[in-house]
Amino acid sequence: MRQAKILAKLTYCRLDELNSTEKNLIQAAKNACASAYAPYSHFQVGAAVLLDNGNIVIGNNQENAAFPSGLCAERVALFAAASQFPENKAIALAIAARHENGNFTQKAVSPCGACRQVMTETEKRFQHPLKVLLYGESEIICIESAQELLPLSFTDIR
Ligand code: THU
Numbered sequence: 001m002r003q004a005k006i007l008a009k010l011t012y013c014r015l016d017e018l019n020s021t022e023k024n025l026i027q028a029a030k031n032a033c034a035s036a037y038a039p040y041s042h043f044q045v046g047a048a049v050l051l052d053n054g055n056i057v058i059g060n061n062q063e064n065a066a067f068p069s070g071l072c073a074e075r076v077a078l079f080a081a082a083s084q085f086p087e088n089k090a091i092a093l094a095i096a097a098r099h100e101n102g103n104f105t106q107k108a109v110s111p112c113g114a115c116r117q118v119m120t121e122t123e124k125r126f127q128h129p130l131k132v133l134l135y136g137e138s139e140i141i142c143i144e145s146a147q148e149l150l151p152l153s154f155t156d157i158r
Pocket of ligand 1: 038041043045060061062063070071072073074109110111112115
């Protein structure tokens with residue numbers, strides 16, 4: 001028998017502890033909430049992907065009356081980035097979310113499992129860690145690589 005314990009390294013920080021690139025990316029994710037289409041959950045999520053050419057590509061949650069047909073902000077952003085800039089590495093992803101009253105969440109918003117799977121494949125595809133910044137008004141969580149958020153992610157081993 002063999003056992004393994006998996007640890008994830010998360011850094012909790014304040015906005016003023018981040019560099020200007022990271023602050024900009026978080027601001028882009030916050031701004032992206034404004035164009036979310038969330039008439040069902042009333043929870044607007046914004047994501048912003050930083051590419052190695054300096055471009056920032058945003059996404060936000062796009063819901064649908066047929067619930068599973070909608071998509072999370074993170075995947076909208078990552079797929080938009082990859083479809084427009086297939087040659088450019090995605091190097092960082094910021095996520096923010098706000099309630100219908102316009103208030104951003106106090107706690108850091110954390111991506112769902114399906115988005116984590118897409119994030120880990122993004123790292124594999126571009127052979128580059130994807131830094132993840134989870135925004136909350138009272139705390140920001142920084143993760144150096146998306147892999148930390150999904151150990152044992154699915155990879156095609158056929
Ligand atoms: N949602 C995201 O866009 N990203 C997340 O990380 C979590 C959830 C969306 C899906 C749905 O439109 C709404 O938030 C409520 O679950």
